[in-house]
Amino acid sequence: MSTTVDLPLLPLGRGKDLSSERGVECPGDLPAASDPDLVARARAAKEALGSRVFVLGHHYQRDEVIQFADVTGDSFKLARDAAARPEAEFIVFCGVHFMAESADILTAPTQKVVLPDLAAGCSMADMARLAQVEDAWDAMVAAGVASSVVPVTYMNSSADIKAFCGRNGGAVCTSSNAESALDWAFSQHGDDTKVFFLPDQHLGRNTAVLKMGLTLDDCVVWDPRQPDGGLTAEQLRDAKMILWRGHCSVHGRFSPDTIDDLRATIPGINILVHPECVHEVVLKADLVGSTEFIIKTVEAAPAGTAWAIGTELNLVKRLAAAHPDKRIVFLDKTVCYCSTMNRIDLPHLVWALESLVDGVVVNQIEVDPDTEHWAKVALQRMLELPGKSHRD
Numbered sequence: 531m532s533t534t535v536d537l538p539l540l541p542l543g544r545g546k547d548l549s550s551e552r553g554v555e556c557p558g559d560l561p562a563a564s565d566p567d568l569v570a571r572a573r574a575a576k577e578a579l580g581s582r583v584f585v586l587g588h589h590y591q592r593d594e595v596i597q598f599a600d601v602t603g604d605s606f607k608l609a610r611d612a613a614a615r616p617e618a619e620f621i622v623f624c625g626v627h628f629m630a631e632s633a634d635i636l637t638a639p640t641q642k643v644v645l646p647d648l649a650a651g652c653s654m655a656d657m658a659r660l661a662q663v664e665d666a667w668d669a670m671v672a673a674g675v676a677s678s679v680v681p682v683t684y685m686n687s688s689a690d691i692k693a694f695c696g697r698n699g700g701a702v703c704t705s706s707n708a709e710s711a712l713d714w715a716f717s718q719h720g721d722d723t724k725v726f727f728l729p730d731q732h733l734g735r736n737t738a739v740l741k742m743g744l745t746l747d748d749c750v751v752w753d754p755r756q757p758d759g760g761l762t763a764e765q766l767r768d769a770k771m772i773l774w775r776g777h778c779s780v781h782g783r784f785s786p787d788t789i790d791d792l793r794a795t796i797p798g799i800n801i802l803v804h805p806e807c808v809h810e811v812v813l814k815a816d817l818v819g820s821t822e823f824i825i826k827t828v829e830a831a832p833a834g835t836a837w838a839i840g841t842e843l844n845l846v847k848r849l850a851a852a853h854p855d856k857r858i859v860f861l862d863k864t865v866c867y868c869s870t871m872n873r874i875d876l877p878h879l880v881w882a883l884e885s886l887v888d889g890v891v892v893n894q895i896e897v898d899p900d901t902e903h904w905a906k907v908a909l910q911r912m913l914e915l916p917g918k919s920h921r922d
């Protein structure tokens with residue numbers, strides 16, 4: 531068993547006080563959401579900071595926030611964009627905690643990364659804690675397979691899970707390069723190679739089966755809540771993909787039945803989904819890819835075409851507004867925002883920017899040096915992957 535202290539689940543993102551709930555209050559004065567001057571205040575603060583600040587916005591952010599982003603993108607693009615701005619003193623990350631951590635790892639030590647609301651975590655990232663992952667690794671050592679296992683973690687994981695992968699010969703991937711990452715991973719130990727994929731079982735399964743030619747029987751699921759992950763040593767030895775039992779609660783809502791209904795009611799409709807959706811949904815979809823891929827696909831589509839999109843609602847609404855010549859519908863019957871992405875709102879952005887203008891760095895995300903070192907090894911392996919299947 532691992533000797534690492536098993537921290538409690540941190541549904542609201544990590545902070546310095548590990549026994550408290552994070553992000554429930556802001557130090558300082560948060561402007562009222564009803565303040566009619568919020569847009570003008572954000573604009574003025576950004577102008578005052580000039581090139582000292584660089585604002586990154588993930589595609590799932592609200593419109594009120596995205597209008598202030600210097601660059602928008604999926605997690606892969608934003609990681610590259612953060613690394614390419616050494617002149618910016620402050621990186622304000624409008625996204626979630628794991629993205630801000632990755633930006634801190636990839637930027638210079640003098641650059642400060644700010645997450646406007648510390649409650650902007652990711653429930654999927656919180657499903658894999660380091661002590662649990664080390665227990666799983668110990669089981670692979672005991673089964674005699676660890677030397678041929680390559681750990682690959684989805685970007686949507688905490689920095690210490692990325693560092694675990696870096697330390698153990700593995701890499702990070704995002705939804706835009708999972709295929710390249712698995713290609714690379716499976717070439718590490720010849721035919722015996724196995725991949726330990728964290729924390730999103732769906733991205734892992736969808737990529738293994740639909741891109742790498744593996745079968746569903748080649749995949750097993752390690753459930754951290756079961757003794758020995760619910761797997762025997764023999765199952766670990768027989769598997770090619772050991773998937774962590776994690777998922778995205780937003781993308782988990784989309785169902786194959788809705789696809790059938792939409793195909794019946796809107797003839798010719800194209801189904802475009804994110805690879806975090808369950809395998810049965812991805813199997814029925816026409817196209818699958820990262821948020822950046824989804825945007826580019828819709829942009830390139832001819833006028834008059836119809837699209838049902840299975841990803842977060844802020845992005846789908848923005849696409850529908852930007853393409854009135856195409857019919858764009860959400861692939862779920864009910865509203866489905868990512869509640870933690872939505873924590874970043876205009877009052878928090880104004881508060882973060884105005885604090886920087888006043889010389890106060892609020893909500894800085896800092897990864898400790900050892901974690902940073904090994905997480906960077908895993909992130910660098912990702913950034914060096916051949917670009918053939920980067921879909922951005």
Ligand code: 13P
Binds near residue numbers: 603604605706
């Ligand atoms: P992308 O890498 O496609 O932007 O996805 C990030 C994410 O959190 C999806 O849920």
Ligand code: SF4
Binds near residue numbers: 626651654778780868
């Ligand atoms: Fe995490 Fe899902 Fe939200 Fe993406 S959409 S940040 S995976 S909870």
